Amino acid sequence: MVLLEELLRCQIQEWYPAFRRHTIPTAILPLPPAFLRYLAGKTAYPNPDASNSDSEGFLPFLLPALASGRTPFPPIDAHLPDPVSLLDRDNSDFFFGYPDCDYDEDHADPLRPAFPELEAAVDAAIADLGGAALPKLNWSAPKDAAFMAADGTARCACFAEVAMLLRSSDCVAHDLVSARSSCQDFVRRPPKDVRPNAQPNDEENSDGAGSKSGAGENCSDGGEQSALDDAPEEDAGHESDEETWVDDGFQYYLALRKWYPGLRPESEFRCFVKGRSLVGVSQRDPSAYYPSLPGWSAEVQPRIEDFFDDVVEPQFASENYTFDVYVRADGRVKLIDFNPWGGYTLPLMFTWEELEQKQAGDELEFRVVMQQGAVRPGLMTAVPYDMLDWGEGSGWDVFLKKADSELNRQLASLDGDS
CATH class of the missing domain: 3.30.470 (D-amino Acid Aminotransferase; Chain A, domain 1)
Known part of the structure; x- marks a missing residue:
């Protein structure tokens, strides 16, 4: 098993200052606990007066409220049938946000928390990197969530796209929940006794150095769901683990690595x-x-x-x-x-x-693979299993039937109007 010291040494903010001349530019930003709670499916800004039972369970998967108004998908072409309504327009608007509405901090939806300072910092860093970046946490990039992106890659051009990939990723969940606790010498300490991981030099964080754009990031390294299932039994039974990993003093970072589209x-x-x-x-x-x-x-x-x-x-x-x-x-x-x-x-x-x-x-x-037919199976981290199951009654089957029905309804409505 891995030793904690060895794992911490592999964090990007630990190694990149020494190797910045030999790698690709990266900007590194510290992540606030509220955003980490959001990534974990918890209430980002819990009410300190509420009982623990009020915050139990996972929240629905929703994008944060966006101060900039930049959503992770391009506007829908008004001349074509609306693909969002093929599913459920009301629920889809709730998930992706309301691009026509300005963010209002006084009337924020608690299920869609806002992180305006982090959003501004991420958008500025991406702009400095040329307009596109690959996100990753201390160890892992959300390559297993690339199926969520329109182009099937982990390329991000704004905070909304970064949040969408990070929130969708089992690799990122592994970083947050299982990476440290899977080490053989990891000992959970009370928050006041935890020694945070080393802080990177602020001056070096401005332009940094990093990794290539799309392929090659790891889920410490595997992105498999088993990474979460194989957590030590003593941790799995620890009633406070779900809450303490965010606030135990360990600092997580978001690394934005310059995107190069032509890498082979x-x-x-x-x-x-x-x-x-x-x-x-x-x-x-x-x-x-x-x-x-x-x-x-x-x-x-x-x-x-x-x-x-x-x-x-x-x-x-x-x-x-x-x-x-x-x-x-x-x-x-x-x-x-x-x-x-x-x-x-x-x-x-x-x-x-x-x-x-x-x-x-x-x-x-x-x-290396020496001939066609000698390849090894790829990782099962590309898409959820439901997207691979096309059988009768599967998620895809239900989706396609509903989409087909709604498309026919829209086309019939257009014919009637003409």
Whole structure:
């Protein structure tokens, strides 16, 4: 199992100041407890006079009230049948917000809390990064929630899109609920005794350094639902865990990483370090065969080894860990992320049993998919299971029948008006 010290060392705000010249620009913002409670499905601003029973249970999934009025979806074309009403216009407006209405702090809906200061900071940071960014928390990006976005990526252009992806993500939920408690030496302390994680330097946070845009972010590393299901039993039975993880003194951050749309997934690799020696390198996306990769890997391997020897190993303190890199067409290597050894980090083309048997001095093993048909299954983190089940009576079946019925009604109404 992972040690807490090793996990904390892999937080982006911990490692990026030392590696900022070797990675991609990132802005890092501290997250207030109210926003963390919102991400956890709790009341963002609980009434201190209310009893605990009044705040039990999870709130419906609604976007925050937006002071800027920038919603995560483009306006609906008035000349076409309204796709929102194919479901339920009233409920959809409640979920996405009311773009025609100004935010009113005095009449805010308690189910749609507002975070105007955070919203302004996020929108400003995204603008400084060129207008688009990939969000992530201390460890994980919401890549498992990309199905929520119109373009199927984790690209965000405003606070509303960031909030939507973070709130939808099991990877983010893992960061908040399970990442620290899954460490073998984690001890839950009363809030007053908790030592918050290290604070990044404010001056370096302004432009930062970070990771590539779309692929390659981890759910410590796995985004699977099992990451939440495998929490230690003693934590699962702790009656105050749901409430104390937000206010136990641990600081969570939002990292906004500059978005580059032209990055190629075959150029990213995961590197495994054991005993401060590079023992394995894997194609980062084992679910696809890239014809150019088997031949190119012979050229890439020495560049990754040099990058490890010259940049990573002298500055990263852990004995055992993984790091992801992106190799540019010109041969330069960019650092993407760090993850702890084992735990929820995916071994990709290896198994952890194989990697544990590696010894310092062993020849570096470089694994890529060598031929079509040899790919490994991808992660089940792309869409909810309901979106994969097309059987009679499934969620999709009900949705499509309702949508078809509503579309026919709208078209019939248009024909009648003409």
